[in-house]
Amino acid sequence: MTSPRKPHLTLGTLPVAPPVVLAPMAGITNVAFRQLCREHGAGVYVCEMVMTRALVERNEKTLRMITFASDEHPRSLQLYGVDPTTVRKAVEMIAAENLADHVDMNFGCPVPRVTRKGGGAALPYKRKLFAQIVEAAVQAAAPAGIPVTVKMRIGIDDDHPTHLEAGRLAQEAGATWVALHGRTAAQRYSGEADWSAIKNLKESLQIPVLGNGDIWEASDALRMMSETGADGVVVGRGCLGRPWLFADLAAAFTANPTRALPTLGEVTTTMRRHAELLASWLGTEQAGVVDFRKHVAWYLKGFPVGGDTRRALATASTLTDLDNHFTHLDPATPFPTETLGKPRGRTNSPGKVTLPHGWLDDRDDDTVPTAAELEDSGG
CATH class of the missing domain: 1.10.1200 (Non-ribosomal Peptide Synthetase Peptidyl Carrier Protein; Chain A)
Known part of the structure; x- marks a missing residue:
């Protein structure tokens, strides 16, 4: 196993040790699953992605999705939004009502019903709109001292990479850190994650960069950080059916080779x-x-x-x-050790990304797409 660096990742004033974040997963990372994972190891555990409009309108399903356990700290909430005004209102609501301690902005979701509205992984292509959304969230969160982070992908597809510019814009807007999934939206969950993109992003920014993609074992997390210089890791599909992975991660970051292989x-x-x-x-x-x-x-x-x-x-x-x-x-x-290091959860084939009409015509067009905010949370 690769020897761990001694990372110094913080979220606002809170040390994040080990430097591990549970990725938001729709229908998975609810308060129950997060509690189960927290019982095995430390880190930051993010709730399912919720829509800013649904939150502002106090959608009953959305309010249930942002339930946190009484002992859950930090309370991390991921938002999806396409309209800077609605994003600002949502974060102001979070701050005023003490709904969360951390806001993560989703710019990585490749699901067609999100990208066809210009959201998720489609949005960083519109650089001005992207910057306005991050700025709105940071400014609304600042009075309450709530850190805002950004999660994104390499870009829409191989011909439209956006991660380096989006990372710089997020940094300029005041984001606390940027997490990069080393795939494009077109790749969805196929193939292998490109960790070199994480390395390039880390080398181009002053704020922390976290890496996401193909962390199936604790050793993968250490290797990613060693190869890319990333300040931390974001774990998604690797923990499905394996909440004890967080115990492996906690052990690995203390140079302890112990791993959980439950009967x-x-x-x-x-x-x-x-x-x-x-x-x-x-x-x-x-x-x-x-x-x-x-x-x-x-x-x-x-x-x-x-x-x-x-x-x-x-x-x-x-x-x-x-x-x-x-x-x-x-x-x-x-425990079936032959499954170790193998992909878990959804895998699929690459595909063309569904985008709003004319989305690729002008990167500086900051018009909010018509009916951009989805009616429901999740995704």
Whole structure:
């Protein structure tokens, strides 16, 4: 394992040690999953992305999404917005009502329903609009001392890279740090992340740069920081079905080679805990267990569990259902080490990025796209 640097990453006045951030993932990084991850290791754990307009309008779903545990600190909230005015109102609301301690701005989402409105990974191409949005967030957050960070991708596609200019603009606007996913929007989650882009961005900025993309193991985090000079890492798909990855990361950054390789019995205990936390957050056991279903395949990846049992767990509706199906598993089954270092979660093929009509015509056009703000949160 690569020897760790001694990083000095801070978020406002808060030291971030180890320098690890949980990436926002729609439908995943709710208060229940964040609590489960926090129980394994330290870092910054960001909630699901929420829309600025939905927040300002106090959309019931959005307000539930920004729930934080009483002992969660810092409370990190990721915003998506395309209109600087709405972004400013949303951050002013966060500051005035003490809704979060940290605001992360999303400029990396490649989902078509986001990019077709000019948002997410499409937005940094419009450099003036991008700068206005970051400035609005920073200015609105400043009186409350709330740090604002930026997460983005390399660009729309290989022909339209934006990360170096966007990084500079974010720095000039007062962003605390910039996190870069080493893929373009067109790559989506295919292929390999380009860590050299993270290195180039780090070399061009004075503020901290965090790297994101293909961190499947703690050793990947150390290697990324060594190869790129990044000040920290952002972990997304690598922790799906493996919240104990944060224990591995905490150990790795103290030069401890210990890693968590739970038996199947220990994994099912974690699965049960996850379902319980979801039930508590969503208000009913059935809602929690149904929401948990999406996690079953990730937790059981590589374990010799038959298809019938997998299907039964993925269609359970109560905690008792889960318990009954767990009895068919051998708790002593060792962790499948052949899955280590392999991609987890969604993988897909590259594709053309869906953009508003004429989006690429003028980089300095700062017109807010018509009906830019989505009606719902997530993505």
